[in-house]
Amino acid sequence: MESRYNPAAIEEKWQATWDEQGLDKALDDSSKPKFYALSMFPYPSGNLHMGHVRNYTITDVIARVRRMQGYRVLHPMGWDAFGLPAENAAIDRGTHPAKWTYQNIATMKGQLKRLGLSYDWDREVATCSADYYHWTQWIFLEFLKAGLAYRKEASVNWDPVDQTVVANEQVDADGRSWRSGALVEKRMLEQWFLKITDYAEQLLADLDTLNGWPDKVKLMQANWIGKSTGAEVTFTTEAGDDLTVFTTRPDTLWGATFMVLSPEHPLVETLTTAEQKDAVHAYQKDASAKSELDRMVEDREKTGVWTGSYAINPVNDAKIPIWIADYVLMGYGTGAIMAVPAHDQRDFEFARKFDLAVTVVVQPEGEDLDGDTLTEAWPGDGVMVHSGPLDGIPAGKGAGQSVEKAIAHLESTNKGKGTANFRLRDWLISRQRYWGVPIPAIHCPDCGIVPVPEADLPVVLPENVELSGRGGSPLAKLDEWVNVPCPSCGTPAKRDTDTMDTFIDSSWYFLRYTDARNEEQVFDPKKVNDWMAVDQYVGGIEHAILHLLYSRFFTKFLRDRGLLNFDEPFQRLLTQGMVQGLTYRNPNKSDKNQWVPSDRVADPENPTDPETGEPLERVYATMSKSKGNGVAPEDVIARYGIDTARMFILFKAPPEKDLEWDDADVEGQSRFLNRVWRLLTDFIEKGQGDGDASGEWSKAEKDLRRAIHTAIKEITDDIEGDYQFNTAVSELMKLSNALSDATCKASPIYREGVETLIILLAPFAPHIAEELWHELGHAESVHLQAFPKVDPEALVVDEIPLVIQVMGKTRGTITVPAAADKVMLETLAKESELAQKYIAGKEIKKVIVVPGKLVNFVVSQ
Known part of the structure; x- marks a missing residue:
């Protein structure tokens, strides 16, 4: 066995062996429980970044653990390969998008293989391949x-x-x-x-x-789906056209004094009179140049144009003018609103600017609001007034209140109906x-x-x-x-x-992985229903709305077409944090120029801008070229090896939190793996762990076995819970330390500990674990071993430390049987050599026993 840990010498060797053995292939074998582990597939930009490495490492650990726990595991990879970035990049470089994309796929696939990730590459898909988009179509x-x-x-x-x-x-x-x-x-x-x-x-x-x-x-x-409950009400124009509005406050219909349409509403052209056409067309052109955000700003001055037409309020037959205004958006609701200026601030500001009527229909208790003198809208509670059948009813959405009564009135008179509205658009x-x-x-x-x-x-x-x-x-x-x-x-x-839209491609790729080479069907329903849903999905929070919502939509639609027998595509979702690197920021510069890469800072203790001499802020920010704080995965691998990079990523922060890249912490994980290597070198060279297995275990053996099974328990809990890999790596370190400090290295329990350490390490650092496992004399891969199970008896403590106090002052500890009751604890404490040094010859007034913790002697002075 080599005396020094040399990652470069073992990583490619074992990757080639695993590939030859087909170790990571998913088996369509229903005799075993299934587990589908999936990372969001990448856009093939040409190079992996550390954010990719973190995402894929997290999922890889989960997949490896589940295999060792007896699951058949589907852990695939593919490429979200269509889209504007590839087309624009190809135009800039004078090449074809297909050539550009497939070159990038080849590069990134090589990088992924170099990371030793346990993918079933037989199931690889690329959305730009005709054998994939055939089924998208x-x-x-x-x-x-x-x-x-x-x-x-x-x-x-x-x-x-x-x-x-x-x-x-x-x-x-x-x-x-x-x-x-x-x-x-x-x-x-x-x-x-x-x-x-x-x-x-x-x-x-x-x-x-x-x-x-x-x-x-x-x-x-x-929030994106945005369900609102209320009523649909149809107003009729003087020309006989219907204008339907959705309102969450149908009780305020009697206070609607005008209507407002979006400038894009299809009826604007029909409703606009000849006298108003020029003004309306000019306003429409101006509105089209504004962003939705600009149009929705609450405190900006309201603008609008009258169409020249009127509508009839269905509850009181009042004739009200129809306006267009850019604060009404065609993409939300019906693109038309009833305006109730007394009780909506935007409508109030619009009414005051254009001298439109303001009618109060909700009167707050103890006040007498007048629409003519109102200085701002009243959106609060009160009692309904000037509202026909609703007069005197408490305003609000509860049972027996005005909204409920208004909906009942509209439905009974066929002038509207209760309904729900969604912010979501087609x-x-x-x-x-x-x-x-x-x-x-x-x-x-x-x-x-x-x-x-x-x-x-x-x-x-x-x-x-x-x-x-x-x-x-x-x-x-x-x-x-x-x-x-x-x-x-x-x-x-x-x-x-x-x-x-390329979100179409990513809305079903996880289904294709279950039957990726099927030329006759989009997928075999038997196979997709066997593997789905995805048991663990890992990806960025930036996909929380679009991709995940669309994938859920596709799943439900294909279920309704009889192809799937499940409702949701992803059972568990982990949104990993960003990888951040150290950079420096000049707050006095614009966003584009404020970042100063660390390699341009002469004195990190007192950083100054090399151009202006101004003080810089030291910050961690998401890695990017513009900030100059990126770390190339290939550089880390060349210096430390893949397993060290994996261990750092897993140890530095919980997976859902942002990770701050720190070379010192990477070095720390490198030192840990080197310690494990030396531990195994000593074990093999000195023939440790080959002692007699018969007879009673010594205290040292019991303590070591307890440390072994404590590590198994804690690491299993960390993985089965919220994937707290950082604390799992800490437990690996504790077990390694316990083995190094053990005084029973000839014991077979020491061999148990060494082999358990390597098996527990295998999902986290797969290459070094495989090498050491074979150095121990095993022929089969460590990744085919059963994940260790805790022996509850090994965790039982025979003896515990007991604190001895005299007059409340701690004098030291003694060891006592864990099962000792209060009487026995008092006796053992009183008779101990430690206690006798302080209580001999003194009158014991009282003995306070806290089982499992301490015995305190109160004595005469």
Whole structure:
């Protein structure tokens, strides 16, 4: 055995051996319990970063432990390979997105293999491969058959940089596109949608079943779905058009004195009179240039234009004007509101600016509000007034209060109905770019939209395109690809030239892993129902809404199509923290220039900006090129080895917390693995642990066995609970120390401890554990060994320390039987040599015994 631990000499050797043995292949064998361990698959950018390494290491430990516990484990990997970043990168480099993407996949796959992660590579998928997107297109056709995929003209978010639409979910709080960072614009375009709103109630209700998810993620999804209860009420215009509004306060209908439509509302053009057209069109143009965030700011000055038309309030037949204003958004509710200025501050400000009526219908107790003199809206409780059948009823949403009574009145008079509304909108999936899944639909002048026949799938993405990133989809310029006969009637027709949102690809990839090589079906229902749901999913919190919500939607839809027999895709979810590196920040500079990498700081104790001399702040921030604080995985591996990198990642912080990279702590884990190596070197060279197994165990042997099984218990608890790998690694260190300090190294219990240490270490540091296991003389892989189980008897303590006090002052400790009762403890303490030094010849007035802890003697002075 080599005297020194040399990671480079063993890591590639064992990776090749494991690959040859097929050690990590998932077995479709229902005789064993299954466990599906999954990390969110990466976009192939070309290089792994430490965030990837952390995510994949966490999942790998879980997968390895479950295999050792007797599970058949599915632990796959693939590539989220379509999308704008690849297309834009290819344009910048003058290459093709396919070439760029597959080069990156090859590079990153090599890096993942170098990490020794226990993936079943036979199940690898890439979403840009035709054998994958064939089935993405098939799923789209299933949505189309079910009436849940449809086209409509709608106000959409247009990214002026990426030259494509983006879904509402892909616009951040600042009104910027999640990819390019550009302020989105509003445009009216005909686009493809998936009717996710049909599943809004299920998606919300089933959050309560996800007991293995973080509460914060469930709350984020619930808020995004955004259920509100109230009533739908239909106003009628003077011209006879219906204007439906949703309101959470139908009791205030009698106080509605005007209506406001979104500038994008489809009835605006119809309702606008000739005299108002110029003003309305100018306002619409101005509103389209604003972000939703700008339009929703509460304290900005209200703007709007009257359409020239009126509506009839259905509860009192009052004639009220119809306005448009940009604080009403087409993407929320119905794009139209009833305005109740006395009880809503935005409506109040709008009414005061444009001299519109204010009618009080909720009167607070002890006051007499007057709409003419009101200085701000009253949103609180009170009693209903000026409200016909609701007069005198307490205002509010409780039983017997005004909201309940108002809904009953509307339903009895057929003027409205109680309902729920959701913030969630249908999912806009059209993208006007090239690198994505072609939408399998054909537009026929006679038949309309015709689905591509399943026998003609996949609709292959052509490669002979000119990419510029401007002027719409390049697919539209390929006449030979676009122009096809209608599959229904044979008339010359055209393919759809949009591609799908890449979140479509990632909404079902976890299902394909269960049957990744099936050429006849999207997957075999028997196999997918056997492996699913995913038992442990690991990924970033940034996917808490979009990816997870869409994946849940797809799962429920495919269940309803008879392909799945489960409701939710992911039983447990772990959102790992970010990896942060040390950098320096100049708070006096703009965001772009404020970061000063540590290698540019001359004096870390007193850091100053090398350009300005100003003091710098020392901070840990998420690793990035701009901050100059990244750590390349390959550099860490070259210096320390893979297992040291894994141990540091697992030890430094709990998986859900951010991890601060620290070279000193990496060194610490390297030293620990070197100690384990030396421990085994001594064990093998000195023939330790081969003593006689017969006879009674000594105290030293009992103590060591207790340390062994304490480590088993604590590490098992850490893994079975919330994956507290940091404390599990601490237990490995404690066991290593106990073995090093043991005075019974000839005992077979010492051999038990050494072998247990290596088996427990194996999921965390798989390469060194495999090497040491074979050095111990074992032929079979350590990763095929059963994970150790605790022996409860080994944890039983025969003797315990007992503190001896005299007059409340501690004098030392003695060892006593753990089972001793109070009488025996008093006797043993009184007769001990330690106590006699202090109580001999003195009168004992009182003895205080605290079982298992101390005996205190109160004596005469």
